[in-house]
Amino acid sequence: MFLAIDAGNSNVVFALFDEKSGKWTNQFRLETKTNKLISQLSKKVPVYFLEHSLTPADIVSIGMSSVVPEINSILIDFCKSYFGREPFQITEKSYQNLPIKSLRPQEIGADLMCNVMAAWDRYQSPVIIVDFGTALTFTVVDEEGIILGVNIVPGLKTAIKSLFINTAKLPEVELKLPESAIGKNTIHAIQAGVLYGYTSLVKGMLQTIRDELKSDFKVVATGGLSAILTTLESDFDQVDKNLTLEGLRLITLKNQIR
Ligand SMILES: Nc1ncnc2c1ncn2[C@@H]1O[C@H](COP(=O)(O)OP(=O)(O)O)[C@@H](O)[C@H]1O
Numbered sequence: 001m002f003l004a005i006d007a008g009n010s011n012v013v014f015a016l017f018d019e020k021s022g023k024w025t026n027q028f029r030l031e032t033k034t035n036k037l038i039s040q041l042s043k044k045v046p047v048y049f050l051e052h053s054l055t056p057a058d059i060v061s062i063g064m065s066s067v068v069p070e071i072n073s074i075l076i077d078f079c080k081s082y083f084g085r086e087p088f089q090i091t092e093k094s095y096q097n098l099p100i101k102s103l104r105p106q107e108i109g110a111d112l113m114c115n116v117m118a119a120w121d122r123y124q125s126p127v128i129i130v131d132f133g134t135a136l137t138f139t140v141v142d143e144e145g146i147i148l149g150v151n152i153v154p155g156l157k158t159a160i161k162s163l164f165i166n167t168a169k170l171p172e173v174e175l176k177l178p179e180s181a182i183g184k185n186t187i188h189a190i191q192a193g194v195l196y197g198y199t200s201l202v203k204g205m206l207q208t209i210r211d212e213l214k215s216d217f218k219v220v221a222t223g224g225l226s227a228i229l230t231t232l233e234s235d236f237d238q239v240d241k242n243l244t245l246e247g248l249r250l251i252t253l254k255n256q257i258r
């Protein structure tokens, strides 16, 4: 089995791909927070494997995408000790023989490159990938697979958390779409503001990008929070929570074959 490790700013996702069935069969998340990560890795990964009748020897290849440099060595050391092998780490060097191209390979997040790889593999046409993670990102890819640019705004949870942190009286609220766009109490006010506000942000951003480029794009949504804005269903051609994982697998494969 192939193991994908996708280290984002909130969660490190472990996902297993079974080559026989061609499916992502298992997935679990740990919190990225560095102080907890080492103990979580050594406790939770072996327990997960045991509970799912898996053994470290089932893993024949590991690919890792990280946008959190300070945990890279923790993850690599864990792979060496538990799986007995190093992960293939996605870096700017991994992009040289791909059908997609970034004009700023040292700068773009590895997760965004993975997203582009998977979306390009699927559509091979202009595409915008909207990733609902800690950050909410829009990655714009042209008809030749060249990444035209990335837009970054605070993610939904990040926006809610920042209100809680930066105010005296606002609570941290659940990410839930209220029935009315007009807040009837403080909790609803934040939920309506962030969830309806972000609905308009996403719709508006997609339209602004289309207007600027004077062309149409497929739109693929991904990320842990991609299903929360049900108000956006008609704006996406596809919602695929495994997009980053799939791209991570494809980039690892391309690099291992050479
Ligand atoms: N199935 C889910 N339902 C609700 N929230 C989720 C789910 N999966 C992930 N999340 C939350 O979504 C947020 C973004 O997750 P993710 O896309 O993995 O972010 P990142 O890549 O920045 O770590 C996190 O706060 C995570 O806890």
Ligand SMILES: CC(C)(COP(=O)(O)O)[C@@H](O)C(=O)NCCC(=O)O
Binding pocket: 008, 009, 010, 067, 107, 108, 109, 110, 111, 112, 132, 133, 134, 135, 136, 137, 150, 152, 155
């Ligand atoms: C934009 C991001 C913070 C998104 O991270 P995430 O929300 O997945 O944790 C990450 O892709 C990153 O650090 N990128 C570097 C800058 C860039 O992509 O241009």
Ligand SMILES: [K+]
Binding pocket: 006, 007, 008, 111, 133, 223, 244
């Ligand atoms: K991510």
